[in-house]
Amino acid sequence: MSSKTPVRVDGRDLVLTNLGKVLYPEAGFTKAEVIDYYSRIAAVLLPHLAGRPLTAKRYPNGVDGAFFFEKNAPSHVPGWLRRATLPVPGSTMDRDTIDFAIVDDLPSLVYYANLAALELHVPQWRVAPDGTAQPPDxxxxxxxxxxxxxxxxxxxxxxxxxxxxxxxxxxxxxxxxxxxxxxxxxxxxxxxxxxxxxxxxxxxxxxxxxxxxxxxxxxxxxxxxxxxxxxxxxPAKTTIAPYSLRARPYPTVSxxxxxxxxxxxxxxxxxxxxxxxxxxxxxxxxxxxxxx
Incomplete structure (x- = not known):
């Protein structure tokens, strides 16, 4: 049975789940600690995520369990979380576009940490305010x-x-x-x-x-x-973001x-x-x- 914890982060309401779940078994590092790390490192991490389409690598059952890469923002993503629909020519999923999440603020970062998105990968380019892809910077x-x-x-x-x-x-x-x-x-x-x-x-x-x-x-x-x-x-590739956790036996960081x-x-x-x-x-x- 999942436990739910309502929180308010910078004016946004979120529900955190299963905070006691151990995501790094060798270290005994829990989901609560993952969320705490991302919350505390946000001041230096967010500038490197801002404006960049997110590819999240999610480990719902911890680093020893199955994982998946997620480019398309989940259907249950809050309406306030910024998204950008971008073309993806040659997609392996036969999609013409992907609805990417753009993690620009602390509530968005906490939302993804709660999804056990341990690794945050981004490209070398940003999305303009009007949603168009910019040249690599x-x-x-x-x-x-x-x-x-x-x-x-x-x-x-x-x-x-x-x-x-x-x-x-x-x-x-x-x-x-x-x-x-x-x-x-x-x-x-x-x-x-x-x-x-x-x-x-x-x-x-x-x-x-x-x-x-x-x-x-x-x-x-x-x-x-x-x-x-x-x-x-x-432009189609991503690299692990500065300050992102890695899914190793211990919670190491880029x-x-x-x-x-x-x-x-x-x-x-x-x-x-x-x-x-x-x-x-x-x-x-x-x-x-x-x-x-």
Whole structure:
């Protein structure tokens, strides 16, 4: 039997359910704690979700249970939660459009946390107030280590990427994926098609250090190397949002980093941060991704 808890969040009425359900069994981390984390991190998280169509990865029975990606806003979504109907050419569901949710405010974020949307994924572009898709405003490189490579090797690649981006006048910002790799973001000025630019840089780094870097997706090419996934810049793709939880055994978070942390990383455990760690980091640093 589900338990229901009515709450009022910034003037919006919500009903939270099953707050005692454990969503991260190894950590004993409950749905109430998931909602609490998202509520407390909202000040730095929401700017990275605002205006971006949400793809939620939901785990109704916790990280050990079945999950599903949800792009279409649920039929029971409150009328006040912002939505945008956007074309999705080539949809695997044979849909011409999807009614996306846009999580712009705290009530919307709490609503999705209550749905056990542990992971929040967004594209590199935003939706204008009139509901139309805008050009990409962010460039992203997803650095994926092939075992036995780890995030330590990703940091070496991130430092090399930072240099080539800086030479092109772009300021890179690093974050962990919250899983085994990391991502680099840079504000994008539309100088060319972002996937083309990102692929060129990935290939350039692969040529400079083929023992460490690979730019092709083939799994057989990746053991011991770091795959620079430039294809994340395709407008149809999404990347885990800064400050989103991940569905790992423990409630790890995709965590913005300082470049000093990247430079000093010597062990994979150096860059693993849980929800509690990230809340403490927010108190110390604010939003590292808000800095130029």
């Amino acid at each position: 962010t460039l992203v490189f997803d650095l994926d280590p092939g075992a036995p490579a780890t995030i330590v090797e990703c940091c070496r690649v991130a430092l090399a990427l930072r240099e080539v981006l800086a030479a092109d006048g772009l300021t890179a910002r690093p974050k962990t994926s919250g899983s085994k790799g990391m991502q680099l973001y840079a504000p994008w000025d539309g100088r060319q098609e972002p996937s083309v630019y990102a692929k060129e840089l990935a290939q350039r780094l692969e040529k400079a250090d083929p023992a460490l870097v690979v730019s092709v997706m083939a799994k057989k090419a990746r053991p011991g190397k770091v795959f620079i996934d430039w294809s994340q810049n395709n 965590t913005p980093l300082t470049w000093e942390e990247v430079e000093e990383c010597g062990h994979p455990g150096d860059l693993v941060f849980t929800a509690a760690d990230v809340l403490a980091r927010m108190q110390e640093h604010g939003d590292l991704f808000a800095r130029a």
